[in-house]
Amino acid sequence: MATLYAKDQPAGFKNNIEKVAIVGAGGQVGKFITEALLQKRHFKITALTRQESTSVVPEGVEIKKVDYNEPSTLVEALKGQDVLIVTLAVTVTDEAEKLNKAAAEAGVPWVLPNEFGSGSNNDAVNQDIKMGIQKQNIRKQIEELGTSSWIGIVSGFWYEYSLSVGSWSYGFDINNRTVTFFDDGTQQINTSTWPQVGRAVANLLSLKVLPENESDKRPYLSQYKNELVYFSSFKVNQQEMFESLLRVTGTKKDDWKISNESVKARFETGKSMLQSGDRRGFGLMLYSRFFFPDAPGINPSSSNADLGLPEENLDEWTGVAVQMAKENYFENVVVPRTTGRR
Structure with missing residues (x-):
């Protein structure tokens, strides 16, 4: 396709x-995206929230209350917007579809749908983890509606979150000093901190929509039209995470209980748990699948440079994870958020 100017x-x-x-806007990753947008000082930001929502939105953001059972409220809230960013639980497909339809009716040219995590274009992974297919269907709907274009934000798993929440994710229980290496713990993945996700979105949306003319070689927003944009904070494996934990905590390997598990067996364990009604099995399946030897957790490309993203210090963010573990972030923040027990 010829380049437009x-x-x-x-x-x-x-x-x-x-x-x-x-x-x-007040969610786990949404908060960091909103704060990064605010720091740019050239965006007018509107948060769409439910009437009954108690979520705290950063200062400087206009709030518009919406009712998902009344699509007209979504359309009205989206009129005049240049971009819609959706950061919901990926399982909330009904609301995502309603937002896509409202964005199309309101004439919103760009939608950043519910990605903000691991990649969803790997067919082999999508056969094992259906979440990727759900994401693809949402993107397909945007295209079929014919008004908006989408850009998928692929950051990999969130580093400080995934390291801190328990052994079911990256294999570490920081508070109890246990680690389970998947196979030998050397399979690398790309992973991002929450602030890096926020910066990536803010920097992406700060790009010009089109190059000014033929001599303008700067990155531009439309080059990502209906595409996934890949970036990360770190390309790292479990062994490197562990070495970082030892440095940050001042501990030695002998202070930890170390075990190894076949990553494929771990995946099957999670699958069996989920099939028996234990939803915790999904976390085991999701994380372990991206550590498989076919390396689906490694991004096929990187837009870090085009997005002007800084290099980050692994130990600094391991330290954040250690503090989150001490504060029992998962039990005190994530569980109440996902179960309504605020």
Whole structure:
């Protein structure tokens, strides 16, 4: 497809993003995206929230209450917006579909759908973990509606979260000093901190929509139209995470209980748990699958440079994870959020 240039667009064409609507502005990753957008100081940000929501939204964000049972409230809230960012639980497909339809009716040109995690274009993984297919269906719906274009944000798993929440994710129980290495613990993945996700989104939306002219070689937003954009904080394996934990905690290997488990057997354990009604099995399945030897957790490309993302210090963010574990972040924040026990 031939490259379009801003100079050739009709009068009134706007070559930058100004108005951003976000769903989940007070959520785990949504909070960091919203804060990064605010720091840019050139976005007008609107948070779409339910009438009954008690979520705290960062100061400086306009709040519009919506009712998902009344699609007209979604359309009205989205009128005039340049971008809709959706950060919901990936299982909330009904609401995501309603948002896509409302964005199309309101004429929103860009949608950042519910990605913000592991990649969803690996067919082998999608056969094992159906979440990727759900993401693909949401993106397909956006295209079929014919108004908005989508950009999928692929950060890999969230580093400080995944390291801190318990052995079911990256294999570490920090508080009890146990680690389970998947196979030999050397399979690398790409993983990102929450602030890096926020910066990536804010920097992406700060790009010009189109290059100004033929000599403008800077990255631009439309080059990611209906594509996934890959970035990360670290390309790392479990052994490297463990070495970082030893440095941060001042402990030795002998202070930890260390075990190894076949990553494929771990996946099957999670699958059996889920089939028997134990939803905790999904976490085992999801994380272990991205550590398989076919390396699905390694991004096929990197837009770190195009997005102007900084290099981060692994030990610094391991330290954040250690503090989150001490504060029992998962039990005190995640569980109440996902079960309604706030």
